[in-house]
Amino acid sequence: MVSASPNGPASPRGQTLLLDGITQRYGASLAVNEVTLDIRGGELVALLGPSGCGKTTLLRIIAGFLAQTKGHVMVGGQSVDGLPPNRRSVGIVFQNYALFPHMTVAENVAYGLDARGVDRATQRSEAQRMLDLVKLGYLGDRTPRQLSGGQQQRVALARALAVNPSILLLDEPFAALDKNLRLDMQIEVKRIQRLSGITTILVTHDQEEALSMADRVAVLSQGRLEQFSPPTEIYDAPDSLFVNTFVGSANLLGGVLLDCDRSTGRVRLDAGGLIETRAPKGDLQPGARVTVCLRPEHLSVDPATSDAETLNGVVEMGLPLGATVIHEIRIGDGTAVKVSEPRIQRTDLLAPGTPVRLAPVAPRLASVFAAA
Amino acid sequence: MAATLRDVTTYDLKLAAPLAAGFVLFFVTPLAILLALSFQTDPQGGHYGLTQYVAFLGDSFSLGVLGSTLWLGVKVTVLTLLLGYPVAWLHQRSPGWARGLIMLLVLLPLLTSVVVRTFAWVVILGRQGIVNATLAWLGLIDTPLKLLYTEGGVVVALAQVQMPLMVLPIITALSRIDPNLADASSVLGAGHWRTFRKVILPLSLPGIVAGCLLTYAAAITAFITQSLIGGGQMLFMPMYIYQQASTLQNWPFAAAISIVFLVSVLLVVSIFNALGRLSRGYADA
Numbered sequence A: 001m002v003s004a005s006p007n008g009p010a011s012p013r014g015q016t017l018l019l020d021g022i023t024q025r026y027g028a029s030l031a032v033n034e035v036t037l038d039i040r041g042g043e044l045v046a047l048l049g050p051s052g053c054g055k056t057t058l059l060r061i062i063a064g065f066l067a068q069t070k071g072h073v074m075v076g077g078q079s080v081d082g083l084p085p086n087r088r089s090v091g092i093v094f095q096n097y098a099l100f101p102h103m104t105v106a107e108n109v110a111y112g113l114d115a116r117g118v119d120r121a122t123q124r125s126e127a128q129r130m131l132d133l134v135k136l137g138y139l140g141d142r143t144p145r146q147l148s149g150g151q152q153q154r155v156a157l158a159r160a161l162a163v164n165p166s167i168l169l170l171d172e173p174f175a176a177l178d179k180n181l182r183l184d185m186q187i188e189v190k191r192i193q194r195l196s197g198i199t200t201i202l203v204t205h206d207q208e209e210a211l212s213m214a215d216r217v218a219v220l221s222q223g224r225l226e227q228f229s230p231p232t233e234i235y236d237a238p239d240s241l242f243v244n245t246f247v248g249s250a251n252l253l254g255g256v257l258l259d260c261d262r263s264t265g266r267v268r269l270d271a272g273g274l275i276e277t278r279a280p281k282g283d284l285q286p287g288a289r290v291t292v293c294l295r296p297e298h299l300s301v302d303p304a305t306s307d308a309e310t311l312n313g314v315v316e317m318g319l320p321l322g323a324t325v326i327h328e329i330r331i332g333d334g335t336a337v338k339v340s341e342p343r344i345q346r347t348d349l350l351a352p353g354t355p356v357r358l359a360p361v362a363p364r365l366a367s368v369f370a371a372a
Numbered sequence B: 001m002a003a004t005l006r007d008v009t010t011y012d013l014k015l016a017a018p019l020a021a022g023f024v025l026f027f028v029t030p031l032a033i034l035l036a037l038s039f040q041t042d043p044q045g046g047h048y049g050l051t052q053y054v055a056f057l058g059d060s061f062s063l064g065v066l067g068s069t070l071w072l073g074v075k076v077t078v079l080t081l082l083l084g085y086p087v088a089w090l091h092q093r094s095p096g097w098a099r100g101l102i103m104l105l106v107l108l109p110l111l112t113s114v115v116v117r118t119f120a121w122v123v124i125l126g127r128q129g130i131v132n133a134t135l136a137w138l139g140l141i142d143t144p145l146k147l148l149y150t151e152g153g154v155v156v157a158l159a160q161v162q163m164p165l166m167v168l169p170i171i172t173a174l175s176r177i178d179p180n181l182a183d184a185s186s187v188l189g190a191g192h193w194r195t196f197r198k199v200i201l202p203l204s205l206p207g208i209v210a211g212c213l214l215t216y217a218a219a220i221t222a223f224i225t226q227s228l229i230g231g232g233q234m235l236f237m238p239m240y241i242y243q244q245a246s247t248l249q250n251w252p253f254a255a256a257i258s259i260v261f262l263v264s265v266l267l268v269v270s271i272f273n274a275l276g277r278l279s280r281g282y283a284d285a
């Protein structure tokens, strides 16, 4: 067995997966709209988006349960359009695990091998090997209903991997688990994914899960691909207002673009003050109305000054949250802005009513988009 | 402490009392009378003994009637299952509006009187009936086929009449199966047939057992259909009992063969139940 560190590079053994301009129409509505994703072999990609954005539809198209209205699915450079699910070599872990209730755990894991005509002895030894991989080697004779949720999920994973599929699809696999177990299983799945080097698509609406597990995250909104980037880039350099607000939290401030170049921009905020931002997204000319996105940790609360060229406000509320302190500040145009600071730096809460000045902790953190 | 927490099951017993009384009055008592009657040696009363049972079990004609009745039930059940399972499956796979239509068609026999339904079959199967007329018109036959007053006719008519009893439990069982299971099976490499055999069929077994039980019990006791479609040549247990009791006024013998019939049916039912228990493991999955 190949040993790979959980954070090592994607294994070259996995098959590439190309979704080329996939569109899915249900009657008049577009569930998936021209989605193109070029996924490397062995990569773990998260499909992230709110409920109803088309994640499951995309998954069902990859698995072959649904024939897309337009576009192509290519696995390892070969088109799989028109192949039924049983000939696509994909493995799926369903949200409810979908274990066969009338079979033992070992029979569940051996099911795919049996369907492929593998002899009994090999079936048994392979099922045992897969169960050992998910650390459930001792439970082969139980039925699924005698297992806990986490154990059922491991069995579902073992069953999917037993047939050595090219692509592994996980549909909201952790949604039904409680918080502690979820973290354990996320680590476990990542470990096994790295170990087997299988190209994996993880569907989730949980941004933390997507950011922590995936090599790259595809953010979807209303059937459209908004951004396809590594997690840190999704968080630090969002391509759209949607991504900026859906992933992490953001304060949205109105303003006017003063000037910009390839790497920076300057915006005069409606609530007062000038702010240096990252280069605006899209084709924006100086003078355009824009929305500036500032994450709570991008700001600090400083004592008020009489300078009119700063962003001033009044403290509404302060909340100590363990490692951080959150202040809500009402600024000049009436917007409430959240600011999060490490408690090491700010040991005392500011009293409501205190006049303060807000300043970015560093230049060019804020993102700028055309005003919505 | 414990006394304040009243056991809710005590209420159940009290609420069931009227039903229990009715059950004793209209079911247990007549059955007891029937049992007592069956031990009378003579229609005019007199001694008690096993005379009637000995007469029944020693008579090859009587045993033949019992055998053909139980066998008729098997044939009807098998035919109903073979025709009903695809209907239930179709219902499960259809879009909403089609489901309603299929359900209506399945329930239709229950919405018409047994007598009407049976006479409809007489019209269909008769010498000048729809089947013979069609076959003759197509030039496939010269002389009408004998369909009415045959066992085949009885089996087909009973299968149609009992269809809801088979289809409804199977629909219930199929609708309880998680649709992801079929998807999981196919993605693991199984074709349609394998998915059906390994996943759908075993998981719908509780519905099949229930449907067979109901169909069988209904088919062997279907007095009207058996007599009207079967005509005079074929004799099944319900008619046999009726003849002995009503026509020949031989009440003790009628009682005895009723008891024999009852015991045979209970035997068949317990075999079905044993099968049901085997499949119980899948039932509430």
Ligand SMILES: Nc1ncnc2c1ncn2[C@@H]1O[C@H](COP(=O)(O)OP(=O)(O)O)[C@@H](O)[C@H]1O
Pocket: A026, A030, A031, A049, A050, A051, A052, A053, A054, A055, A056, A057, A058
């Ligand atoms: N079988 C279907 N018929 C019609 N509309 C559907 C069907 N399946 C999904 N949709 C619609 O397509 C959109 C995407 O659904 P889905 O892929 O399930 O989203 P997600 O998994 O991201 O929550 C939704 O608006 C949903 O209502």
Ligand SMILES: [Mg+2]
Pocket: A052, A055, A056, A057
């Ligand atoms: Mg979904």
